[in-house]
Amino acid sequence: MKFGGTSVSRRHRWDTIGRLAAERAREEGVRVLVVVSALSGVTNELQAITAAAPGESLDARFDALVERHRAFCAELELDADTVLGARLAALRALSTDPRANTRDLPWQAEVLAQGELLSSTLGAAYLQSTGVPFGWCDAREWLDGVSLPNASPWAQRLSVNCRCAPDAGLQARFAAQPASLLVTQGFIARHADGGTAILGRGGSDTSAAYFGALLNAKRVEIWTDVPGMFSANPRDVPDARLLTRLDYAEAQEIATTGAKVLHPRSIAPCRDANVPMAILDTERPDLPGTRIDASAATVPGVKAISRRNGIVLVSMESIGMWQQVGFLADVFERFKRNGLSVDLIGSSETNVTVSLDPSENLVTTNVLEALSADLAEACRVKVIAPCAAITLVGRGMRSLLHKLSDVWAAFGQERVHLISQSSNDLNLTFVIDEADADGMLPQVHAELIRGGAMPVQEASVFGPSWREIAHGKPAKRTPWWVDKRDTLLAKAQGTPRYIYDLATVRARARDLSGIDAIDRRYYAIKANAHPAILRTLVEEGFGLECVSQGELDHVFKQVPSLSPERVLFTPSFAPRHEYEAAFARGVTVTIDNVEALQRWPDVFRNRTVWLRLDLGHGEGHHAKVKTGGVAAKFGLSLQRFDEFVALARTLDVRISALHAHLGSGIDDPQHWRGVYAELAGLADSVGTVETIDIGGGLPIAYTPDAEDFDLAAWRAGLDEIRAAYPRFALAIEPGRFLVAECGVLLLHATQVVEKDGVRRVGCDAGMNALARPAMYEAYHGIHNLTRLADADTMNCDVVGPICESGDVLGHARPLPRATVEGDVILVADAGAYGMAMASTYNLRALPAEDTIE
Numbered sequence: 001m002k003f004g005g006t007s008v009s010r011r012h013r014w015d016t017i018g019r020l021a022a023e024r025a026r027e028e029g030v031r032v033l034v035v036v037s038a039l040s041g042v043t044n045e046l047q048a049i050t051a052a053a054p055g056e057s058l059d060a061r062f063d064a065l066v067e068r069h070r071a072f073c074a075e076l077e078l079d080a081d082t083v084l085g086a087r088l089a090a091l092r093a094l095s096t097d098p099r100a101n102t103r104d105l106p107w108q109a110e111v112l113a114q115g116e117l118l119s120s121t122l123g124a125a126y127l128q129s130t131g132v133p134f135g136w137c138d139a140r141e142w143l144d145g146v147s148l149p150n151a152s153p154w155a156q157r158l159s160v161n162c163r164c165a166p167d168a169g170l171q172a173r174f175a176a177q178p179a180s181l182l183v184t185q186g187f188i189a190r191h192a193d194g195g196t197a198i199l200g201r202g203g204s205d206t207s208a209a210y211f212g213a214l215l216n217a218k219r220v221e222i223w224t225d226v227p228g229m230f231s232a233n234p235r236d237v238p239d240a241r242l243l244t245r246l247d248y249a250e251a252q253e254i255a256t257t258g259a260k261v262l263h264p265r266s267i268a269p270c271r272d273a274n275v276p277m278a279i280l281d282t283e284r285p286d287l288p289g290t291r292i293d294a295s296a297a298t299v300p301g302v303k304a305i306s307r308r309n310g311i312v313l314v315s316m317e318s319i320g321m322w323q324q325v326g327f328l329a330d331v332f333e334r335f336k337r338n339g340l341s342v343d344l345i346g347s348s349e350t351n352v353t354v355s356l357d358p359s360e361n362l363v364t365t366n367v368l369e370a371l372s373a374d375l376a377e378a379c380r381v382k383v384i385a386p387c388a389a390i391t392l393v394g395r396g397m398r399s400l401l402h403k404l405s406d407v408w409a410a411f412g413q414e415r416v417h418l419i420s421q422s423s424n425d426l427n428l429t430f431v432i433d434e435a436d437a438d439g440m441l442p443q444v445h446a447e448l449i450r451g452g453a454m455p456v457q458e459a460s461v462f463g464p465s466w467r468e469i470a471h472g473k474p475a476k477r478t479p480w481w482v483d484k485r486d487t488l489l490a491k492a493q494g495t496p497r498y499i500y501d502l503a504t505v506r507a508r509a510r511d512l513s514g515i516d517a518i519d520r521r522y523y524a525i526k527a528n529a530h531p532a533i534l535r536t537l538v539e540e541g542f543g544l545e546c547v548s549q550g551e552l553d554h555v556f557k558q559v560p561s562l563s564p565e566r567v568l569f570t571p572s573f574a575p576r577h578e579y580e581a582a583f584a585r586g587v588t589v590t591i592d593n594v595e596a597l598q599r600w601p602d603v604f605r606n607r608t609v610w611l612r613l614d615l616g617h618g619e620g621h622h623a624k625v626k627t628g629g630v631a632a633k634f635g636l637s638l639q640r641f642d643e644f645v646a647l648a649r650t651l652d653v654r655i656s657a658l659h660a661h662l663g664s665g666i667d668d669p670q671h672w673r674g675v676y677a678e679l680a681g682l683a684d685s686v687g688t689v690e691t692i693d694i695g696g697g698l699p700i701a702y703t704p705d706a707e708d709f710d711l712a713a714w715r716a717g718l719d720e721i722r723a724a725y726p727r728f729a730l731a732i733e734p735g736r737f738l739v740a741e742c743g744v745l746l747l748h749a750t751q752v753v754e755k756d757g758v759r760r761v762g763c764d765a766g767m768n769a770l771a772r773p774a775m776y777e778a779y780h781g782i783h784n785l786t787r788l789a790d791a792d793t794m795n796c797d798v799v800g801p802i803c804e805s806g807d808v809l810g811h812a813r814p815l816p817r818a819t820v821e822g823d824v825i826l827v828a829d830a831g832a833y834g835m836a837m838a839s840t841y842n843l844r845a846l847p848a849e850d851t852i853e
C-alpha cells in the first residue's frame with residue numbers, strides 16, 4: 001500500500017492508514033507493506049538544498065525542516081527526541097558534511113532520502129502508539145538500483161531504476177519479518193557502491209511497484225487524493241466517468257498521456273510480474289477505485305480523453321532530393337544531440353513533423369534555438385507553439401473510426417496541425433493550437449459517449465461520474481410509466497403501440513409557461529401531431545407551428561376553434577401554392593430566402609412575413625439535426641440579409657419578426673441566449689421587427705447519465721437579453737421538449753436469439769416504428785415491462801423485424817436474463833419524432849396510438 005505526501009502529513013490520515021492496513025491483514029490473512037512519501041513539501045525543500053549554489057549557507061533551510069518534523073511529532077503527541085532524535089541529528093549532520101561544499105551527487109542522494117526516512121519513522125512510531133503493531137524497514141535493504149549503460153552520472157545516482165524480477169530470497173526474508181505490518185520508504189534505493197540512490201520522478205509509486213513485483217504481492221494499492229483514473233480530467237469534464245477496470249496497456253497509455261494519478265513508470269514492473277494494481281482514495285476508501293490487471297475482459301472502445309499543453313511542433317521540410325535517403329536519420333540525430341525525445345511523428349516524402357512533450361523534455365527557448373540552428377543545416381525548420389495534444393485512449397482505436405464522426409466534426413472547426421495514431425492501436429492524438437483547445441474536452445467527451453465510441457454502458461469498466469461522486473447522483477424524476485405500469489400492460493394489446501401520457505405533456509408545457517421573458521409559445525407539431533396532444537397544448541396557451549400544408553390542414557381540422565393568428569407556417573423548399581394557401585388562411589408565414597421573393601413577387605407583395613436566418617452555425621444531438629451553417633439548407637445567410645431587406649421594401653413586404661432555429665437537442669442552455677442576442681442586434685436595422693423567435697431545439701435527458709435540461713440557466717440567459725431589448729416580443733417553438741417524455745412505444749418480444757456471443761431480443765417493430773436509433777444513433781431507454789423489477793440482467797441488443805442491419809433499437813442493453821417471447825418491451829422517451837417518422841417499410845403496419853391521463 002503506497003501513501004503519498006498529503007496522506008502522511010495529517011494525523012487523521014495516519015489513523016486511516018493504520019486502519020486500512022490492519023483490515024487487509026485481518027480480512028485477507030496477508031502481510032502488509034506500507035510505502036510512504038515524505039511529508040508534503042519536504043522533498044521540494046530538500047531539492048532546493050541540493051540545488052543551492054556551493055558556498056550558500058544551508059543552515060536556515062535545515063533548521064526549518066527540523067522544526068517542521070518536530071511540530072508534526074507534537075501534533076501526533078509523540079516525543080520528538082525519543083522518536084526522531086537520531087534521524088534529525090543525521091539530517092543536521094549533512095549540512096556540515098564535507099561533501100556538502102561540492103554538492104556531490106552521493107551527498108545529494110543522502111539529503112533527498114531524508115524526507116522518507118523521517119516520515120516513515122514518525123508514522124511507525126505513531127501507529128505503534130495507537131496500538132497497531134507496525135514494524136519499520138529500510139527500503140535500501142530491499143531495492144537495488146541499477147544504472148543504465150549510457151545514463152549520465154546524475155541519472156545513475158538520482159534517477160535510477162531497480163531490479164524487480166520476483167525474488168524468492170527477498171520473499172522469504174519478508175515472510176520472516178517479525179511484524180506482519182511494515183512501513184518503509186518510497187523514492188529511495190541502494191546504490192551499487194553501498195550508498196543511497198534516488199528513483200527520481202514518480203518515485204513512491206514506482207517503489208511500491210518494485211516491491212510488489214519483487215515480493216510477488218497479491219496486489220499493489222496506490223492510495224491518493226482522487227477516486228482513481230477517470231475518462232477525462234474531472235476538473236475539465238465533470239461528467240468524466242471513473243474507470244473501474246483497465247488492463248496494463250490501457251492504464252499505461254492513460255497515465256502517459258495525461259492522467260496524473262499514477263506515474264506511468266510504475267506500471268511496467270507490476271505488468272511484468274503480473275501483480276494487479278489498484279488506485280484508491282484515502283478520503284473515500286469505500287469507492288471501487290481503478291483496478292488494473294491482466295484479466296480485465298477486453299472491452300474495445302475509447303476509455304479516456306486527455307489534453308496536454310505546452311506541446312512544441314517542429315516541422316521540417318527537406319531541401320534535398322525527392323525521397324532523399326537518410327533524411328530521417330539526419331534530422332533525428334540532431335534531436336538526440338540536443339537531448340530531446342520525440343513524442344508524435346507525421347511524415348510525407350518531403351516533410352517530417354514531430355512533437356516535443358515538455359513533461360518529457362527540457363524544452364526551453366535556448367534548447368529550441370540550438371535545435372533549430374542545428375536542424376537548419378539539414379532542412380527548413382518551422383516551430384509551432386504552444387500547441388495542445390488531445391488524445392483518445394482505448395483498445396482497438398482503428399476499428400472505432402466510424403463511431404468518431406462527430407469527434408472529427410468537432411476538430412473540423414479547429415486547425416489540426418497533426419494527427420497521430422499509435423502503432424499499438426491504443427491512441428489517437430490530435431495536435432491543435434493551445435488556444436483552440438479550450439472548452440473542447442467536455443464537448444468531445446460528450447460526443448464520444450453519444451456516438452457510442454466510449455462504451456459507458458459497460459458497467460465492468462465505467463463507474464460513476466465525477467459529478468456524481470462529488471455531489472451525489474442528481475435526483476431524476478421517476479418516469480411516469482413506472483407508476484402506470486399496470487395500465488400500460490393492460491393497454492399493450494396489439495403492438496406496436498405508442499402511448500402518450502397527457503399529464504406529462506401538461507407538466508412540460510407548464511415548465512415553459514412560467515417563464516415571463518417569453519411572450520409567445522408555439523408547439524412544433526412535426527414532433528408529434530396526435531390530436532389529443534395538440535388540444536392539450538392549445539389549452540395550455542401554446543400556438544402551433546407547422547411546416548407543410550398537410551400539417552396546416554391537420555391542425556385546423558383537429559382544433560377547429562384555433563385562431564389563425566396562433567399558427568406559424570415555417571416550410572422548407574415548399575411549392576408556391578403552399579405559401580398562397582397559408583396566406584389565404586391568415587396564418588403567419590416565414591420565408592428564408594431571397595429567391596422566393598424574386599420568383600414569386602405577387603405571392604408576397606404587401607404581405608407581412610417572418611424572416612428565418614441562418615446565423616452561420618448549427619447545433620444539436622446529431623449532424624443530421626443541425627439546421628444552421630453552410631451545410632444546412634435552412635435560413636437566409638447573413639451575407640444576403642441586406643439584399644433581402646431591400647427587396648422586401650420594394651415589394652412592400654413587411655418583416656415583422658426575425659427567426660432562427662439552428663438545431664435540435666442542444667445541450668448548452670446558453671445557446672438560445674446567443675441566438676436571441678444576435679437576432680435582436682440585427683432587428684433594428686430592419687425597422688419593422690416586433691418579435692424575435694429563437695426557435696426550438698430544447699433537449700431532454702435520453703441517456704441514464706444525462707441530466708435534465710437546466711431550465712433555470714436557460715431562463716436566466718433569456719432574462720438578460722430581454723432586459724437589453726425590451727422592445728421586442730420573444731417567441732419560442734419547441735417540439736421535442738414538450739412531448740418526448742410523454743410517449744412510450746410498447747412492443748412484444750418475438751424471439752430471443754444467441755449468435756456468436758451476442759444475445760438479441762427481437763421485437764414486433766423496430767426502425768419502422770421508431771426510426772431515431774437507426775437514423776441518428778439516438779439512445780432510448782429500453783425496459784422489459786413484464787419483468788420490470790427483475791435485477792438479474794445481461795446485455796442484449798434489442799432489434800426489430802425489418803430486413804436491414806440498421807434495425808437495432810439499442811445496443812448492449814441490460815435486460816432480464818429471463819426475457820422471453822411475449823414479454824412487453826417498453827421503449828422510453830419516444831413521444832417526439834417517433835410516430836411522426838414511422839413508416840410502412842417492409843409493408844409492416846403503422847403503430848397504433850393511445851393516450852392516457
Ligand SMILES: *Cc1c(COP(=O)(O)O)cnc(C)c1O
Nearest residue numbers: 524661664696697698734735736
Ligand atoms: C422542428 C422544428 C422545431 C422544433 O424542434 P425541436 O428540436 O423538436 O424543439 C422548431 N422550429 C422549426 C422551424 C422546426 O423545423
